[in-house]
Amino acid sequence: xxxxxVIGLEVHVQLATQSKIFSGASTAYGAEPNTQAxxxxxxxxxxxxxLNENAVAMAVRFGLAIDAEIPxxxxxxxxxxxxxxxxxxxxxxxxxxxxxxAGEVEITLEDSSTHTVRIHHAHLEEDAGKSVHENFHSQTGxxxxxxxxxxxxxxxxxxxxxxxxxxxxxxxxxxLVTYLGISDGNMNEGSMxxxxxxxxxxxxxxSFGTRAEVKNVNSFRFIERAIEVEVERxxxxxxxxxxxxxxxxxxxxxxxxxxxxxxxxxxxxxxYFPCPDLLPLMLDQAYVDHQRTLLPELPAExxxxxxxxxxxxxxxxxxxxxxxxMAEYFEQVHTRCSDAxxxxxxxxxxxxxxxxxxxxxxxxxxxxxxxxxxxxxxLKDDTINGKAAKQVFAELWSRTFETADxxxxxxxxxxxxxxxxxEAVVDQVxxxxxxxxxxxxxxxxxxxxxxxxxxxxxxxxxxxGTANPQQVNQLLKQKLDALL
Amino acid sequence: xxxxxxxxxxxxxxxxxxSSRELTQHFLERIEKYDSRFNSFITVTGxxxxxxxxxxxxxxxxxxxxxxxGVPLAYKDIFCTExxxxxxxxxxxxxxxxxxxxxxxxxxxLAGTVNLGKTNMDEFAMGSSNETSFYGPVRxxxxxxxxxxxxxxxxxxAVAAGLAPAxxxxxTGGSIRQPAAFCGIxxxxxxxxxxxxxxxxxxxxxxxxxxxxxxxxxDCALLLNAMAGHDPRDSTSVSRAVPDYTQxxxxxxxxxxxxxxxxxxxxxxxxxxxxAVREAIAVYESLGASVIDVSLPHTQHAVPAYYVIAPxxxxxxxxxxxxxxxxxxxxxxxxxxxLYKRSRAEAFGEEVKRRILIGTHTLSEGFxxxxxxxxxxVRRLIRQDFLDAFEKVDVLMGPAAxxxxxxxxxxxxxxxxxxxxxxxxxxxxxxxxxISVPAGFHEGSPVGLQILGPHFGEAHLLNVAHQYQQATDWxxxxxxxx
Numbered sequence: 029x030x031x032x033x034v035i036g037l038e039v040h041v042q043l044a045t046q047s048k049i050f051s052g053a054s055t056a057y058g059a060e061p062n063t064q065a066x067x068x069x070x071x072x073x074x075x076x077x078x079l080n081e082n083a084v085a086m087a088v089r090f091g092l093a094i095d096a097e098i099p100x101x102x103x104x105x106x107x108x109x110x111x112x113x114x115x116x117x118x119x120x121x122x123x124x125x126x127x128x129x130a131g132e133v134e135i136t137l138e139d140s141s142t143h144t145v146r147i148h149h150a151h152l153e154e155d156a157g158k159s160v161h162e163n164f165h166s167q168t169g170x171x172x173x174x175x176x177x178x179x180x181x182x183x184x185x186x187x188x189x190x191x192x193x194x195x196x197x198x199x200x201x202x203x204l205v206t207y208l209g210i211s212d213g214n215m216n217e218g219s220m221x222x223x224x225x226x227x228x229x230x231x232x233x234x235s236f237g238t239r240a241e242v243k244n245v246n247s248f249r250f251i252e253r254a255i256e257v258e259v260e261r262x263x264x265x266x267x268x269x270x271x272x273x274x275x276x277x278x279x280x281x282x283x284x285x286x287x288x289x290x291x292x293x294x295x296x297x298x299x300y301f302p303c304p305d306l307l308p309l310m311l312d313q314a315y316v317d318h319q320r321t322l323l324p325e326l327p328a329e330x331x332x333x334x335x336x337x338x339x340x341x342x343x344x345x346x347x348x349x350x351x352x353x354m355a356e357y358f359e360q361v362h363t364r365c366s367d368a369x370x371x372x373x374x375x376x377x378x379x380x381x382x383x384x385x386x387x388x389x390x391x392x393x394x395x396x397x398x399x400x401x402x403x404x405x406x407l408k409d410d411t412i413n414g415k416a417a418k419q420v421f422a423e424l425w426s427r428t429f430e431t432a433d434x435x436x437x438x439x440x441x442x443x444x445x446x447x448x449x450x451e452a453v454v455d456q457v458x459x460x461x462x463x464x465x466x467x468x469x470x471x472x473x474x475x476x477x478x479x480x481x482x483x484x485x486x487x488x489x490x491x492x493g494t495a496n497p498q499q500v501n502q503l504l505k506q507k508l509d510a511l512l
Numbered sequence: 513x514x515x516x517x518x519x520x521x522x523x524x525x526x527x528x529x530x531s532s533r534e535l536t537q538h539f540l541e542r543i544e545k546y547d548s549r550f551n552s553f554i555t556v557t558g559x560x561x562x563x564x565x566x567x568x569x570x571x572x573x574x575x576x577x578x579x580x581x582g583v584p585l586a587y588k589d590i591f592c593t594e595x596x597x598x599x600x601x602x603x604x605x606x607x608x609x610x611x612x613x614x615x616x617x618x619x620x621x622l623a624g625t626v627n628l629g630k631t632n633m634d635e636f637a638m639g640s641s642n643e644t645s646f647y648g649p650v651r652x653x654x655x656x657x658x659x660x661x662x663x664x665x666x667x668x669x670a671v672a673a674g675l676a677p678a679x680x681x682x683x684t685g686g687s688i689r690q691p692a693a694f695c696g697i698x699x700x701x702x703x704x705x706x707x708x709x710x711x712x713x714x715x716x717x718x719x720x721x722x723x724x725x726x727x728x729x730x731d732c733a734l735l736l737n738a739m740a741g742h743d744p745r746d747s748t749s750v751s752r753a754v755p756d757y758t759q760x761x762x763x764x765x766x767x768x769x770x771x772x773x774x775x776x777x778x779x780x781x782x783x784x785x786x787x788a789v790r791e792a793i794a795v796y797e798s799l800g801a802s803v804i805d806v807s808l809p810h811t812q813h814a815v816p817a818y819y820v821i822a823p824x825x826x827x828x829x830x831x832x833x834x835x836x837x838x839x840x841x842x843x844x845x846x847x848x849x850x851l852y853k854r855s856r857a858e859a860f861g862e863e864v865k866r867r868i869l870i871g872t873h874t875l876s877e878g879f880x881x882x883x884x885x886x887x888x889x890v891r892r893l894i895r896q897d898f899l900d901a902f903e904k905v906d907v908l909m910g911p912a913a914x915x916x917x918x919x920x921x922x923x924x925x926x927x928x929x930x931x932x933x934x935x936x937x938x939x940x941x942x943x944x945x946x947i948s949v950p951a952g953f954h955e956g957s958p959v960g961l962q963i964l965g966p967h968f969g970e971a972h973l974l975n976v977a978h979q980y981q982q983a984t985d986w987x988x989x990x991x992x993x994x
Contacts, residue, residue: 067612071832073605074592074614074711076746106828108875110852117831170836299875301884304717304825306747 071115096131364401514674532582581624614711632666661691686936693960784954827871
């Protein structure tokens with residue numbers, strides 16, 4: 029039987045606010061356990077939550093970016109359950125009336141085809157703390173630094189049909205939230221966490237199969253793999269005559285499997301009800317309009333502009349807009365050298381290659397966009413040739429010089445364009461290589477083009493790479509052909 | 513000094529008739545001497561109080577004293593006080609010291625008041641007789657066989673017995689007004705949102721409100737002046753200017769329109785209580801007020817709606833007492849479930865457990881619409897009843913409780929106990945302010961007249977209460993302590 033996979037995702041995005049969603053404690057990552065948990069985060073008696081305005085603004089900007097409705101009223105609810113890292117015994121979340129209504133996100137697959145994933149809604153909630161099992165000798169430690177960190181939970185419709193679509197969707201969200209500046213998008217630090225709802229159904233069947241929720245899938249790589257193994261499990265089960273039960277499962281990347289955490293019967297009854305400590309959140313049109321003015325250029329708009337205004341190919345535009353940092357770097361290089369194609373080639377070629385090799389993010393590049401832009405300007409105005417440009421880049425990378433001009437000066441890489449000087453070199457090369465000159469003269473005319481490469485090489489070597497290669501080429505051809 | 517009102521105490525301090533230290537010493541001695549009979553304090557902070565009193569005296573000598581500088585007070589043990597135990601009347605918090613002051617404590621401390629200690633209360637403010645406290649019941653100073661009312665019974669008894677000139681209470685369904693009535697003092701529940709709830713341990717967050725309990729309406733006005741106002745730490749506190757509540761106390765009542773809700777004078781109202789209340793209303797008529805019969809048609813639904821909403825919120829509010837971070841933890845837990853179950857089973861009393869169970873049930877999947885949602889709809893209707901009534905009248909009057917103080921152990925049936933709050937509960941559901949003032953006695957026990965006003969009508973309520981106290985002397989009566 030042919031099976032179709034149906035996937036929906038719940039993505040928790042940690043918002044990049046300075047302080048927590050309901051308290052003034054810092055949200056910075058990596059502090060000593062329990063040093064960033066104030067009385068409110070600890071759930072001490074008598075304390076009350078106060079909503080962080082910034083978290084609201086960020087959620088609204090996300091909603092506007094996915095073209096969603098921003099309801100005038102949204103409500104915070106309490107989701108009640110007991111867990112040691114949940115200090116109050118309830119999580120403050122939004123159940124019935126979330127801050128962001130239905131919207132949509134466009135995703136691009138590897139074959140450049142695009143699909144639309146509908147967003148059911150997105151809501152604000154607080155994160156829980158962490159249970160720490162290491163170093164406590166069969167006891168559990170609780171770190172509440174993360175408790176109260178603002179999360180935006182983005183809930184998609186079951187619109188994805190393959191692991192690739194699911195990971196493309198998460199990538200699109202990642203791009204979007206980092207563009208919006210509402211999250212650092214750092215997957216390693218848990219800034220984006222996904223729960224994946226997976227079901228399968230016979231191809232052509234309209235109704236959905238029973239779904240399993242795979243929890244806490246926290247890297248692009250694992251999203252695809254978790255879905256693949258879960259789909260395999262469900263298909264095997266069904267083909268053996270079994271049934272899929274609705275349950276929560278955990279992906280174990282080490283054992284490459286998902287396993288049951290709890291079934292529907294064991295599921296908590298969360299006893300949601302409106303949080304009486306927080307009034308309904310009212311957002312008027314003026315507020316929403318103001319947030320709209322704060323939206324940056326979004327990835328889709330940027331891609332469009334790169335193609336139409338800068339004349340880049342679809343491929344280049346897509347690569348260069350993949351992250352906001354990449355796009356900003358490229359744009360700075362372009363501003364400096366005023367040659368979009370040249371800037372695109374270098375950012376994607378020399379720079380990206382080197383970054384990948386050393387496993388660096390573009391924000392960590394030793395060569396700044398200004399440095400690269402100035403370097404490309406020298407290439408463009410023929411001060412140096414391509415080969416020298418690579419050498420300059422290498423010097424800038426190792427930070428031995430501040431600017432491209434300094435490297436060019438210190439290393440004598442300035443391109444020689446003086447015709448007399450080049451002519452002298454060319455004449456010398458012809459005089460020094462009589463055998464090759466004879467071979468050239470005797471060769472079939474259509475072979476001579478290739479043979480001229482030898483002379484160009486010799487001339488470049490003689491000029492220590494500084495001669496303008498086009499000029500050398502042209503002169504050699506003139507002089508050699510004159511000997512015929 | 514213990515028979516003086518707060519206003520007189522403030523005057524005495526200002527005139528140098530006595531110092532704050534003398535005053536504080538006097539009340540501490542009375543607590544020492546008498547409180548074993550009443551059990552109105554859980555914690556007495558004597559040394560600390562004297563230090564504060566000295567500081568207030570120094571401040572006064574430097575000419576920097578405010579009106580409440582050096583005035584002793586007591587706090588219901590539900591208000592968090594930095595470094596002083598805040599037990600909420602529960603074994604669960606017997607070991608709890610908050611690292612912060614409640615906003616109202618902070619404000620009153622800033623005003624220079626002296627904290628004598630923390631008063632007894634029903635556990636987590638759940639009760640109408642002060643019998644559910646982990647620290648034992650409080651006894652009524654007028655007759656120690658009787659309860660003082662609850663849940664702010666310790667505060668009411670302490671003020672009535674002259675162990676503190678005034679105290680703070682909280683009122684979720686009548687917990688300031690009913691004990692004020694039972695103990696013959698004046699107690700004000702402000703409009704919901706008028707006084708910050710920050711640092712006031714939550715029972716039912718949408719109903720809880722802190723307020724003053726004192727010897728007179730004027731004293732309540734002085735305290736409310738210092739307590740009221742928006743608090744950025746409490747999102748439900750209202751950003752609205754705070755008037756000087758003492759300014760309008762003397763306004764004459766000629767032309768005042770008093771509504772008598774007929775539902776507050778029906779079956780179950782003790783005859784003696786009704787008589788005293790009607791006599792009080794007659795006094796108002798003699799002061800130039802007119803009386804109009806009104807109806808609050810949804811009154812009968814108030815107690816059931818309250819006992820859905822309050823336990824629902826309580827079940828969630830009390831989840832934080834899990835034995836993990838603070839409060840009581842059972843010995844040698846076997847696992848996490850055992851830790852939760854035994855810590856909570858051991859440290860919560862019966863009434864608290866009952867309300868957690870009720871609340872957990874009413875919020876459960878499949879029951880939410882039938883209980884919680886329905887109760888919220890009823891709540892809106894009850895609120896509308898009051899809004900409609902205040903279209904016709906300025907204030908509403910009636911009894912604060914259906915009976916006078918009853919004997920300890922007399923109301924073993926929880927529903928009988930819940931019906932104690934039949935005249936006070938709707939006020940919390942509607943969010944309006946209410947005050948209970950002493951209006952005579954029935955068989956030796958004080959009777960409380962309840963006066964209700966529209967949202968944020970405290971200034972007028974206090975004026976109406978004060979004028980009655982100018983015309984009568986019930987509020988000046990104190991029990992004889994041998």
